[in-house]
Amino acid sequence: MTAPDDLLLIRQCLEGRREAFGDLIARHQKTVFNVALRMIKDYQDAQDLTQTVFIKAYEKLDTFNERHKFFSWIYRMAVNESLNFVKRRRRFEALDDNAEYSAHKQSAVEEIEESEMSRNIQNALMDLAIDHRAVIVLKHYEELSYHEIGYILDLPEKTVKSRLFTARQMLKDIMIQKGYLKHDRRQIH
Amino acid sequence: MIADKYIELIHREIDGVNSPQASAGLKAYLAADAEAQRFYNELIAMSGMLKEVKPVEPPAHLQPMIMNMLPPDRYAPRPRRGLLATMREWLETKFNFKYAYVFAGGLTMGIVMYGLLLQTTVQPNDWSKLSGAMIPREEAKNLKTITELEIAATEVSGKIGVKKSAQMVESEVALVAGQPVEMIIGFDEQTMRFQEFQALNETPENLRVTAGTITLRHTGQKNYAIRFAIKSGATGRVEFKILRAEKPLYERTIFITASP
Numbered sequence: 001m002t003a004p005d006d007l008l009l010i011r012q013c014l015e016g017r018r019e020a021f022g023d024l025i026a027r028h029q030k031t032v033f034n035v036a037l038r039m040i041k042d043y044q045d046a047q048d049l050t051q052t053v054f055i056k057a058y059e060k061l062d063t064f065n066e067r068h069k070f071f072s073w074i075y076r077m078a079v080n081e082s083l084n085f086v087k088r089r090r091r092f093e094a095l096d097d098n099a100e101y102s103a104h105k106q107s108a109v110e111e112i113e114e115s116e117m118s119r120n121i122q123n124a125l126m127d128l129a130i131d132h133r134a135v136i137v138l139k140h141y142e143e144l145s146y147h148e149i150g151y152i153l154d155l156p157e158k159t160v161k162s163r164l165f166t167a168r169q170m171l172k173d174i175m176i177q178k179g180y181l182k183h184d185r186r187q188i189h
Numbered sequence: 190m191i192a193d194k195y196i197e198l199i200h201r202e203i204d205g206v207n208s209p210q211a212s213a214g215l216k217a218y219l220a221a222d223a224e225a226q227r228f229y230n231e232l233i234a235m236s237g238m239l240k241e242v243k244p245v246e247p248p249a250h251l252q253p254m255i256m257n258m259l260p261p262d263r264y265a266p267r268p269r270r271g272l273l274a275t276m277r278e279w280l281e282t283k284f285n286f287k288y289a290y291v292f293a294g295g296l297t298m299g300i301v302m303y304g305l306l307l308q309t310t311v312q313p314n315d316w317s318k319l320s321g322a323m324i325p326r327e328e329a330k331n332l333k334t335i336t337e338l339e340i341a342a343t344e345v346s347g348k349i350g351v352k353k354s355a356q357m358v359e360s361e362v363a364l365v366a367g368q369p370v371e372m373i374i375g376f377d378e379q380t381m382r383f384q385e386f387q388a389l390n391e392t393p394e395n396l397r398v399t400a401g402t403i404t405l406r407h408t409g410q411k412n413y414a415i416r417f418a419i420k421s422g423a424t425g426r427v428e429f430k431i432l433r434a435e436k437p438l439y440e441r442t443i444f445i446t447a448s449p
Binding site: 022140 | 200236240251278
């Protein structure tokens with residue numbers, strides 16, 4: 001169920017008080033922005049995507065089911081938008097061999113002031129398939145339960161678990177391969 | 190080769206959803222299997238690294254930018270709602286039901302405590318427990334007998350003793366009646382004020398005190414003491430009537446002057 005404050009803001013918004021939606025954005029924009037950023041890596045694209053998610057949420061607010069949590073609903077939109085964005089970008093990159101787009105994106109990445117470790121993890125994440133990346137982001141960054149991830153990705157809990165376990169092992173192997181994570185040899189005889 | 194069962198347990202351990210028993214079982218397995226221990230250590234290290242990643246702050250202009258892009262007339266303002274609708278919304282959204290449970294619990298406790306206390310407090314019609322409540326003890330010592338009346342009717346017998354002091358009048362009534370009788374004690378409200386009724390052995394039935402009159406139903410053998418305050422130096426009237434089925438059996442009026 002949605003937190004009382006979110007529900008109140010949603011109702012006020014549906015009654016025509018636009019500022020109430022501003023409060024909802026203020027409350028959830030950081031989460032949506034970070035999900036987008038971890039999914040697509042680009043700071044500028046994450047902003048655009050956050051913007052798209054909130055505008056769509058506003059337009060569909062009258063269809064929101066009060067039995068769900070608002071943040072789960074908005075996560076769901078953020079993840080879906082991210083998946084669509086990645087698919088679109090893949091098509092775009094396949095059509096355009098020109099390196100200009102990638103160069104622009106590379107400079108955009110530099111806008112984020114993050115530690116080297118964070119950048120390494122982000123690089124490793126980007127080597128995962130988008131579906132696997134989504135479960136890692138939702139579990140490890142957003143600390144959601146299997147059940148919540150299931151709702152957001154529209155998957156049964158069992159599938160969430162198996163996908164998460166696979167994604168985690170793959171990410172570990174990528175990080176070891178790239179030298180970001182040390183291969184543990186302490187216990188090997 | 191790590192068994193699938195333990196791979197799942199390792200992942201669940203990382204997610205913090207294993208039961209204490211499952212955790213203990215896993216720890217024992219890891220202690221005995223070097224490959225599993227290595228796998229677990231690597232996943233734990235990676236999970237720790239992911240935890241270290243701090244969320245990035247979105248740009249400050251993001252919220253106003255989104256607000257500017259919202260369609261202007263998507264949700265038209267609705268007319269103001271009444272008090273009931275507002276209260277209903279408040280109950281549905283803001284009201285925390287745990288406070289209602291606490292209130293209900295407190296109320297129940299209060300009712301139970303009140304009930305328990307009530308059992309030990311003086312009941313309004315339990316006059317036998319009122320002795321000494323209102324009359325100063327010193328005044329009772331100064332009482333002197335002024336008359337003793339004999340009651341010797343066909344259906345009721347007994348005695349009425351009347352005592353007085355400077356501020357007090359006391360009537361002691363001892364009645365014997367085989368059938369229920371009604372005793373009415375009238376007094377002059379101008380000069381006297383009822384203060385106390387005391388059943389000396391048994392509580393009377395149906396005791397009623399109204400302005401200027403004390404009425405009780407009597408059966409068997411019982412003694413009562415009725416006390417009045419009297420204005421110093423004034424003369425007061427006390428009237429004793431005993432009735433059976435509204436038929437007078439005994440009637441006597443006495444006048445008392447409070448001696449200073």
